[in-house]
Amino acid sequence: MVRHVLSVLDVKDDLHSLLGLAGELKEKQRQGVVFEPLKNKSLGMIFEKPSTRTRVSFEVGATQLGMHALYLSPRDLQIGRGETIADTARVLSRYVDVIMYRAFSHEVMRELADNATVPVINALDDLEHPCQILADLLTIREHKGRFQGLKMVYVGDGNNVCNSLMLGAAMTGMHMVVSCPPGYEPDENLYNKAVEISRETGGAVEIEHDPMVAVKEADVIYTDVWISMGQEGPEAARKEEAFRPYQVNTALTSKAKPDHIFMHCLPAHRGYEVTDEVVDGPNSVVFDEAENRLHAQKALMLTLLSR
Ligand code: CP
Ligand code: NVA
Numbered sequence: 001m002v003r004h005v006l007s008v009l010d011v012k013d014d015l016h017s018l019l020g021l022a023g024e025l026k027e028k029q030r031q032g033v034v035f036e037p038l039k040n041k042s043l044g045m046i047f048e049k050p051s052t053r054t055r056v057s058f059e060v061g062a063t064q065l066g067m068h069a070l071y072l073s074p075r076d077l078q079i080g081r082g083e084t085i086a087d088t089a090r091v092l093s094r095y096v097d098v099i100m101y102r103a104f105s106h107e108v109m110r111e112l113a114d115n116a117t118v119p120v121i122n123a124l125d126d127l128e129h130p131c132q133i134l135a136d137l138l139t140i141r142e143h144k145g146r147f148q149g150l151k152m153v154y155v156g157d158g159n160n161v162c163n164s165l166m167l168g169a170a171m172t173g174m175h176m177v178v179s180c181p182p183g184y185e186p187d188e189n190l191y192n193k194a195v196e197i198s199r200e201t202g203g204a205v206e207i208e209h210d211p212m213v214a215v216k217e218a219d220v221i222y223t224d225v226w227i228s229m230g231q232e233g234p235e236a237a238r239k240e241e242a243f244r245p246y247q248v249n250t251a252l253t254s255k256a257k258p259d260h261i262f263m264h265c266l267p268a269h270r271g272y273e274v275t276d277e278v279v280d281g282p283n284s285v286v287f288d289e290a291e292n293r294l295h296a297q298k299a300l301m302l303t304l305l306s307r
Contacts (some may be wrong), residue, residue: 022299038068089115132298147172158186170197179214
């Protein structure tokens with residue numbers, strides 16, 4: 001059966017080997033070793049929303065592995081004129097070896113995967129962002145050397161990145177605290193799933209609405225935008241008001257451990273969810289995190305296509 005990665009849950013069984021492989025690929029790249037095990041394979045990349053990191057890291061990563069990558073915008077595909085996502089999946093599966101999809105809706109993501117006969121990788125939808133979390137875990141491992149026993153505090157909107165991060169934290173045995181305004185909690189099903197996984201790994205997942213309480217003694221502070229792609233509109237101004245106390249600034253980070261790391265999936269909306277002094281400060285690892293998208297996704301494609 002074809003293996004898709006639509007959720008962090010889909011890498012639960014080989015998460016540590018994926019991170020190990022990502023580390024090896026990173027080292028190879030650093031040494032300038034040419035490694036093209038996927039020569040003549042093709043990656044189809046469908047983007048319903050804009051992207052800087054995901055597009056460039058997938059396209060460059062594919063090239064480094066010897067593959068060819070195609071950027072496919074729904075504006076140019078026949079999807080834009082009404083061809084179904086199911087037919088698109090069936091057709092693309094006859095040409096390319098793996099499909100990467102950035103979608104508005106997780107349901108449509110599932111529909112694409114259900115109809116594809118090649119692996120589908122979720123490159124962000126309204127529910128999850130699994131590729132981001134692979135890179136995040138790689139970054140945490142590099143900077144902290146471990147997962148078990150770390151306290152990671154996510155401050156902000158209980159969105160796609162938060163959902164996936166909770167699952168990743170649970171799988172690696174971290175203590176994850178989500179600090180969000182009431183009414184902006186992460187997905188309930190995924191939260192319950194993360195709590196259940198935490199019980200097996202010795203981790204913990206909890207919600208603490210007060211950010212000043214949440215970040216106490218944190219090893220990792222993570223935030224993301226308050227308004228995700230597709231949420232712009234009249235609601236956005238009201239949302240910003242509710243999120244103002246959740247800005248990650250030095251008053252907040254001073255409550256964390258002095259050697260904490262600051263993470264953000266980027267793009268950052270400076271002056272909103274995070275201040276310049278934090279994102280550009282000595283504890284910030286956001287650009288290592290962005291780089292690690294490349295290595296983590298290469299490991300993922302290699303794993304999916306080597307079966
Ligand atoms: N973090 C992330 O996915 O960035 P892009 O939207 O630029 O791809
Ligand atoms: N939560 C953000 C992440 C961007 C990478 C969004 O969905 O827009």
